[in-house]
Amino acid sequence: MTKADIVERIYEKARASKKDASEVVDAVFEMIKVRLERGEKVKLSGFGNFVVHEKRPRKGRNPQTGEEIVISGRRVLSFKASQVLKGTINSGRPISSGNELDGSGR
Amino acid sequence: MTKRELIEEVVHARTDLPRREVEALVNGVFDTLSDALARGERIEIRGFGSFIVKRRNAREGLNPKTGQVVAVHAKRVAFFKAGKELKQRVDSRPVDGVAVDGVAVEATRKAEPARTRTPSRKPASATPEVARASYGMAAAGGEE
Numbered sequence A: 001m002t003k004a005d006i007v008e009r010i011y012e013k014a015r016a017s018k019k020d021a022s023e024v025v026d027a028v029f030e031m032i033k034v035r036l037e038r039g040e041k042v043k044l045s046g047f048g049n050f051v052v053h054e055k056r057p058r059k060g061r062n063p064q065t066g067e068e069i070v071i072s073g074r075r076v077l078s079f080k081a082s083q084v085l086k087g088t089i090n091s092g093r094p095i096s097s098g099n100e101l102d103g104s105g106r
Numbered sequence B: 001m002t003k004r005e006l007i008e009e010v011v012h013a014r015t016d017l018p019r020r021e022v023e024a025l026v027n028g029v030f031d032t033l034s035d036a037l038a039r040g041e042r043i044e045i046r047g048f049g050s051f052i053v054k055r056r057n058a059r060e061g062l063n064p065k066t067g068q069v070v071a072v073h074a075k076r077v078a079f080f081k082a083g084k085e086l087k088q089r090v091d092s093r094p095v096d097g098v099a100v101d102g103v104a105v106e107a108t109r110k111a112e113p114a115r116t117r118t119p120s121r122k123p124a125s126a127t128p129e130v131a132r133a134s135y136g137m138a139a140a141g142g143e144e
Helices: A002-009 A018-037 A083-090 B003-013 B019-038 B084-090
Strands: A042-044 A048-055 A058-061 A068-070 A074-082 B043-044 B049-056 B060-062 B069-071 B075-082
Touching: A002 A018, A002 B019, A018 A048, A018 B003, A018 B019, A018 B084, A042 B003, A048 B075, A074 A083, A074 B075, A074 B084, A083 B019, A083 B075, B003 B019, B019 B043, B019 B049, B019 B075, B075 B084
Parallel strands: none
Antiparallel strands: A042 A048, A048 A074, A058 A068, B043 B049, B049 B075, B060 B069
16 A cells, blocks of 8 residues: 555545645655654554654674674664554454465565 | 644645545544555555554463463554655754763754754764664675
8 A cells, every 4th residue: 555545545535635635645744754853752543653762872793794883873763553553453354374464565 | 743733733734725624634544554454455655664564473471470371362463664764864863872982972962953964973083983783784705
């Protein structure tokens, strides 16, 4: 699913034009990015939370050369699904035992 | 920021659209994402990131309080991976804190406007041997 698919699925129900829907979808993701860029948390009730974590510098080792290096501090983004989303994902389709989900990205 | 604040921000940015319409659109975005994940579909938002659903096998877990063995059922778990652009933007300002060797790194956090890019992350003198974890690329195997 891409942004275009999202627009297709929401514009009619919202009684918006496709163009407006598309622009609002773009704005939504851009606004979220701006907040995360500032290090803010973004909490989307019913969906999940995006949180920026600060990582302190730490010592690491190049596994190929064994050389010790300092891995600089950095910020990383994490997403935590809400209880609602966790429930939605697990409702409906039974969980098969073998390899499932062609969309699993693996 | 909460979803409500996000909606407010879009309402202010798009005063030409009725609030009702904006609300329906923004809520529709996240409902659509949830539905897609419930179907096990992969979601890819350019410049933002991707969501995938992975399967977790059933396993035996322990109740940490009682030590009792409990069955944990198989389940699906949603994962988000930030896209390249978002990853860079989140990590664009220098991180303050203490370097590994104990040298304090200046707190430059709030001083800068959010949008500036900072190519060199820290004062070079504070952490001379700082390297991004570019394993593999740095493996200078047969260079000499």
